[in-house]
Amino acid sequence: MAAGPSGGGVGCGMAGGCCLLFSLLAVGRAAALPGGMLYPRETPSRERKELGGLWSFRADFSPGRDAGFVQRWYRQPLRQTGPVIDMPVPASFNDITQDPSLENYIGWVWYEKEVLLPLRWLQDDLNTRVVLRFGSAHYYSIVWVNGVQVMEHEGGHLPFEADISSIVQGSPGIPCRITVALNNTLTPHTLPPGSIQYMNDKTRYPKNYFVQNIRFDFFNYAGIHRPVVLYTTPSVYIDDITVTTTSSESVAMVQYQVSVVGSTLYSLSLSLRDQEGKVVATGDGPAGELKVLNPNLWWPYLMHKNPGYRYCLEVKMQAQVNGALLEDVYTLPVGIRTIHVTSTQFLINGRPFYFHGVNKHEDADIRGKGLDWPLVVKDFNLLRWLGANSFRTSHYPYAEEIMDLCDAYGIVVIDECPGVGIKMLESFGNKSLQHHLVVMEELIRRDKNRPSVVMWSVANEPASELPPAAYYFKTVIAHTKALDPSRPVTFVTDANYALDRGAPYVDVICVNSYFSWYHDPGHLEVIPLQLTTQFENWYKTYQKPIIQSEYGADSVPGLHSDPPLMFSEEYQKAMLREYHSVFDKKRKEYVIGELIWNFADFMTNQGTTRVLGNKKGIFTRQRQPKSAAFVLRERYWKIANESSCLPPIIKSHTLFLK
Ligand code: BDP
Helix, strand or coil: CEECCCCCCCCCCHHHHHHHHHCCCCCCCCCCCCCCCCCCCCECCECEEECCEEEEEEECCCCCCCHHHHCCHHHCCHHHCCCCEEEEECCCCCCCCCCHHHHCCCCEEEEEEEECCCHHHCCHHHCEEEEEEECCCECEEEEEECCEEEEEEECCCCCEEEECHHHHCCCCCCCEEEEEEEECCCCCCCCCCEEEEECCCCCCCCCCCEEEEECCCCCCCCECCCCEEEEEEECCEEEEEEEEEEECCCEEEEEEEEEEECCCCEEEEEEEECCCCCEEEEEECCEEEEEEECCCCCCCCCCCCCCCCCEEEEEEEEEEECCEEEEEEEEEEECCCCEEEECCCEEECCEECCEEEEECCCCECCCECCCCHHHHHHHHHHHHHHCCCEEECCCCCCCHHHHHHHHHHCCEEEEECCCECCCCHHHHCHHHHHHHHHHHHHHHHHHCCCCCEEEEEEEECCCCCCCCHHHHHHHHHHHHHHHCCCCCEEEEECCCCCCCCCHHHCCCEEEECCECCCECCCCHHHHHHHHHHHHHHHHHHHCCCEEEEECCCCECCCCCCCCCCCECHHHHHHHHHHHHHHHHHHCCCCEEEEEECCCECECCCCECCECCCECCCCECCCCCECHHHHHHHHHHHHHHHHHCCCCCCCCCCEEEEC
């Protein structure tokens, strides 16, 4: 539980305080972003400027957390409004200082950066469009440039951007001031949901004391978590590209759709190059199909000697604007692969794929959830050392830079939206539902062209046994499928198979269980029976393939005990082995994957069951292996070696066919 600010609170009673915290959230719910959300790449027609580094920062500790709005901090340099500190971007702000009230801060914080733009971007007659883009910021963002509001976005974990050309072009040579107000308050209708609770018992709490309650098990880090960039395009530009692929052994088809903004008079040409740079297919116009003979398919890691093969699709747009020829070029990596789901299998390129992987978190010392390249690369090295071929983005979309490496290395992804901790009845109402649909739109818009993404997960462990969950998940899943008919959809459940109201709508059953940990703690001997029963009940009810999407035990590194006792490294290993013996029987039938909880230890709220965070990692938070990592490594490599010999057959009837 996050405590309220020390020595202050929010300045008024329950209803009033709540109003102040949320006053700006109520102004307007940010709608679905119009248009595309292509990753900002440098191309012959596009430049990019990174705005990472130190920003000025100020948390609004005023009683109502609203001084920044009342005093309009965005109208002047932030340092002129009061004391500011240096804050690194990207990073969470929580662990950067020694101040506990910032670690647990809830409300509005302010960031500011002054940037000098190249003169060539600012000459109107060159038809340059300047875009300001945030990879993500947690959680509700309002952005001003030179004191003019340019955008508002609800939700962490996903990008948002605005065309700021008209503001910056008037003032060449003068630094432009980017101000961001960010609020990490969660409500029953945000994703993830949360609630503010005022503690009104004056004998136990100071005046206006409040906490933020959350129903998920990771620290609610906040800040500008991902890269902020400025990039340019011509004023007529390629706004979006959608690519899907089909293939047989010898021919593949790449279907494309391109949208252009800024003019209706333009021409488009496309060429697809292989990794040697050779053009293998060409096309033109806003929609069509490219035919690739003898394609190099995109294969998962350990399924092929050259996994993650991607072609490069170059899209070129030309338009005449006031007598000038404008050209925009965008290059998109394209992996050719197919996905099928049968009643017992998950097939990639027609071959059975078994998910032997992990669940992760974006989490590390000091930077919290901020993107950190050394950590990202280390994690991919560990994944490949482990022989993991997949992970789930538990419990929110990960940085685009991470997803790029999944595409490149052939790491298969179950792409999860931030629908975690949906437990309250009011979080199943229409307001929450509409927001969930928007979040799925934003996620699919961002990740639709990624070959590594093989399935969408719309939630983790919601209260899916509640009556409104049926309509809620039916709607979210139908919407997701309508947006992207090319991928299966799931959500991750820990509900009882007979009571779960969302499971009828998923393509693959993803089930979490913690036998001998949260249930029958210490009793490893119950695992074989309970896990077998779990699988048989789910399969009997739905005849859909099943992934064990979480299982695990905490272990404190260096704590040993034989016979194995809970929290020792030995117990974590013994628990894995009990689970594995059942997986080995059931994967011959319909179990199509196992994802350990968790890849690494991670920070959570404080509580009696958490020792400086969740310790279910097979690696420590600093990425050193615990004993369990070696057990898993041996297993994953063994499975990989066995399954590379499997014949490419579809064993049972097809449920999902792309
Ligand atoms: C599962 C949740 C996960 C938790 C895990 C645990 O999906 O977020 O961290 O339990 O308690 O139920 O370790």
